[in-house]
Amino acid sequence: MTSNEYAVEMRGIVKVYPDGVVALKGVDFLVKRGEIHGLLGENGAGKTTLMRILYGEIKPTRGEIRVFGKKVSFRGPWDAIREGIGMVYQHFTLVPAFTVKENLYLSLLSVNPKARLSDAISKADKIAEETGLRIPYDEIVEELPIGVQQRVEIIKALLRDARILILDEPTSVLTPIEVRDLFKALRKLRDMGITIIFITHKLKEVKEITDRVTVLRKGKLVGTVETSKVDVKTLARMMVQREVVFKIEKKPAKPGEVVLEARDIHVIDEEGVERVKGISFQLRKGEILGVAGVQGNGQRELAEALAGIRRVSKGRIILRGKDVTGYNAYQRYMKGLAYVPDSRGTGLIPDMNLVENTALTNLYRILGWARRIKWDRAVEITSRVIRELEVVAPSLYAPIKHLSGGNQQKVMVGREIVREPDVFIVAEPTQGLDVAATEFIRKTLLRLRDNGKAILLISTDLDEVLQLSDRLAVIYEGRFLAMGRPEEFTIEKLGLIMGGIRE
Amino acid sequence: MSEALESWFKGFLEQVRIRKRQYLLGALEIVLSALTGFLVAALILYFIGYDPWYIFEIMLTYGFSDLGYLGTRAAPLIMTGLAFSIPLLAGVFNIGGESQLYMGALLGLYVAYVTHNVWLGLIAGFIAGALWGGLIAALRVYRGINEVITAIMLNWTAYYTIIYIILVYLPNPKQSHLSIQLPVSEMISYGETFTLAVVGALIAYFILYYTDIGYKIRVSGAxxxxxxxxxFNPKTAIMASMLLGGGLAGYGGTLIIAGVTGSIDTTMSTLFGLGFTGIGVGLLGRNHPIGIIFSGLFFAGLIIGGQWVELLTGAPPYVTDTITGIIVIALSMPYAYRLLMNYVGRLGKK
Structure with a gap:
């Protein structure tokens, strides 16, 4: 059964995480020698898990892996590196304060402790020659543009004689010109006989660069196809196709006045990359505006800019008729805005108790004379959160980390609801929750809408945005590529737009 | 008021009930750490030729016998303990308590001497310490300079500057190794010194747990x-914690002047090391103002006991310092380790 045709053979891979989440449900993944193989799927499809298994970072629960025909069982990435596998992460693993050559030397040392600095340079020179990936040796890494850092990262992997190169969403941080250069280099690498696995959710890139593509959906293999034989529509359908979504009872929306308005906002992140590139929308009372899209397309930056946590580099934000662009988060919360962040690690302080955690965004409501905190008032508010959202907790004074994820999420949502703001920005409200908790949170959001609240729902869960939204926007690379009523989008169309293709 | 007190007490009982396991484990940890510390210290004493039992007996009986003296010695330690712990709650490492205490002692002495009013001196001491601590915070917040490095440099800057000022501008005409001296009639008693320290710790407790800014400090650190x-503006939390911590250290410096010495000597021997010992006091007190009162007393007892050991057995100061050090390290280690892991974990996540 083993043939030399394949560089990677992964068969029947199952991965169950310790918390019981099944990330992969028996996936076969076969990559031919010397091809560029795309790995396509939505968030949570299992792309990254599969690649982390191949790179030896995590162990599969079941399944067999062969690399160049040889059966392997990696104890860690060092084993994978020895078998000729290299990985380029989305977030680079270079030492920022070191120069390029020091970084290269460091990586060579890990496979050859006797290597000298000159070995690293001469080898890198040769690779640069063959691939056209030019890098400066004496520059400090953190001072280099992201595209150049990525080149260093690729050369670093090749320096360790990688014959299989895994690239995790490599284009997400690059400018169009850098993408073109990267693709040119990848083709050269392929011609040199190096096998490349290209993780992405961008359909156009799949068409452009890959020879074959494997599509995953919710931990299952949808199929592996030759790229030239399918069109993007088919790929989109493969990526997002799903059973008819389970419907939630929903009254027709009665949108009222505009309470939140974004006018051409732009956001630049800490690394200097523009993450939001001109988004405008109006949000009305009594409606849910859903924002769908694959993770990392500027959703977090958009939400944080609206909440006042991040500065906008351009554009204006109008809250209830007032320009709040210059306000910080605390001031916007007082003006009737609520934000439920996409991660409990941001929204909650694990070691503090329920009352102290509830106080976080309710602080302005519990201050007394001389900015003294009235804890009895905080206790009242917390009791209300617990009552209204049916939070299960041993005590008001239990550290929040002792609660289950669902109950933590309820506290995070509930402490905003009891403030009775007009505008909710809610990001990934049901991430990691069980079915019951998910239902509860979704129904709560609908109830808020029916009570005349305006909700901006940002979620990578397509079912969720399709079920709840009255209007739907699709975000891709920091822009709304489409906006309309959810019924106007077919699953296929959604898939295409999320993959960056607008008809 | 009584209603508020009642609700506070109810909350406290609830807290105890829910965290019973945590508190028990905490108590067990302290007992085990203390045992380990004493055991290691005993072994060392035994091998260098001392009778561990005899030494410990002196330390514990003499160290904790004169309560008035104990409280007075504890007062500055409580303050420098707070100077370390309050910034740490905000996530800042203040090892500048040492020089914040010096600055408070100097300005407190000067103001009390000139105005003949100890209370004004205490206020001046607080302000001096706060400004000195605030300088470290400002450099960190507005210039991104690591607070540990600044603090180390400022400690020595303050040390030599103060010696210079005392020698040149505030010398004591009668005793050449001392500064100007507060008249004994204007000084405060041992009891008052300790009481003022406890009041300082209680105010810190109130600020940290019952005010807006205290809450912001704790959230920023946690x-x-x-x-x-x-x-919340992270800069505000850092600044506020350093102003408060530095101020309390300065206040502690003035407490020594006002309650014990009445002057500063030209080798700074009565002030030197109190700030550094405060790090241990803070860690042992688990960064909690009330815990710090007790750990300050415990530390002061060990220090006094150590001096009696020197006196009665003729052991060199290194021996008692070593013993005190080992016990303190053993007691602070589990907590310090957790803090460090927390800090390192956070670095990894960035």
Whole structure:
């Protein structure tokens, strides 16, 4: 059964995480020698898990892996590196304060402790020659543009004689010109006989660069196809196709006045990359505006800019008729805005108790004379959160980390609801929750809408945005590529737009 | 008021009930740490030729016998303990308590001497310490300079500057190794010194746990991302914690002048090391103002006991310092380790 045709053979891979989440449900993944193989799927499809298994970072629960025909069982990435596998992460693993050559030397040392600095340079020179990936040796890494850092990262992997190169969403941080250069280099690498696995959710890139593509959906293999034989529509359908979504009872929306308005906002992140590139929308009372899209397309930056946590580099934000662009988060919360962040690690302080955690965004409501905190008032508010959202907790004074994820999420949502703001920005409200908790949170959001609240729902869960939204926007690379009523989008169309293709 | 007190007490009982396991484990940890510390210290004493039992007996009986003296010695330690712990709650490492105490002692002495009013001196001491601590915070917040480095340099800057000032501008005409001297009639008693320290710790407790800014300080330290999410300015938390911590150290410096020495000597022997010992006091007190009162007393007892050991057995100061050090390290280690892991874990997540 083993043939030399394949560089990677992964068969029947199952991965169950310790918390019981099944990330992969028996996936076969076969990559031919010397091809560029795309790995396509939505968030949570299992792309990254599969690649982390191949790179030896995590162990599969079941399944067999062969690399160049040889059966392997990696104890860690060092084993994978020895078998000729290299990985380029989305977030680079270079030492920022070191120069390029020091970084290269460091990586060579890990496979050859006797290597000298000159070995690293001469080898890198040769690779640069063959691939056209030019890098400066004496520059400090953190001072280099992201595209150049990525080149260093690729050369670093090749320096360790990688014959299989895994690239995790490599284009997400690059400018169009850098993408073109990267693709040119990848083709050269392929011609040199190096096998490349290209993780992405961008359909156009799949068409452009890959020879074959494997599509995953919710931990299952949808199929592996030759790229030239399918069109993007088919790929989109493969990526997002799903059973008819389970419907939630929903009254027709009665949108009222505009309470939140974004006018051409732009956001630049800490690394200097523009993450939001001109988004405008109006949000009305009594409606849910859903924002769908694959993770990392500027959703977090958009939400944080609206909440006042991040500065906008351009554009204006109008809250209830007032320009709040210059306000910080605390001031916007007082003006009737609520934000439920996409991660409990941001929204909650694990070691503090329920009352102290509830106080976080309710602080302005519990201050007394001389900015003294009235804890009895905080206790009242917390009791209300617990009552209204049916939070299960041993005590008001239990550290929040002792609660289950669902109950933590309820506290995070509930402490905003009891403030009775007009505008909710809610990001990934049901991430990691069980079915019951998910239902509860979704129904709560609908109830808020029916009570005349305006909700901006940002979620990578397509079912969720399709079920709840009255209007739907699709975000891709920091822009709304489409906006309309959810019924106007077919699953296929959604898939295409999320993959960056607008008809 | 009584109603508020009642609700506070109810909350406290609830807290105890829910964290019973945690508190028990904490108590067990302290007992085990203390045993380990004493055991290691005993072994060392035994091998260098001392009778561990005899030494410990002196330390513990003499160290904790004169309560008035104990409280007075504890007072500055409580303050420098707070100077370390309050910034740490905000996520800042203040090892500048040493020089914040010096500055408070100097300005407190000068103001009390000139105005003949100890209370004004205490206020001046607080302000001096706060400004000196605030300088470290300002450099960190507005210039991104690591607070540990600044603090180390400022400690020595303050040390030599103060010696210079005493020698040149505030010398004592009668005793050449001392500064100007507060008249004994204007000084405060041992009991008052300790009481003022406890009052300082209680105010710190109130600020940290019952005010807006205290809450912001604690959130900023416990989860910086949450603080940003809530719209708290991280700069404010750092500045406030360093102003308060530095101020308390300065206040502690004035307490020594006002309650014990009445002057500063030209080798700074009565002040030197109190700030550094405060790090141990803070850690042993688990960064809690009330805990710090007790750990300050415990530390003071060990120090006094150590001096009696020197006196009665003729052991060199290194021996008692070593013993005190080992016990302190053993007692602070589990907590310090957790703090460090927390800090390192956070670095990894960035």
């Amino acid at each position: 989860n910086p991302r949450s603080a940003v999410y809530a719209g």
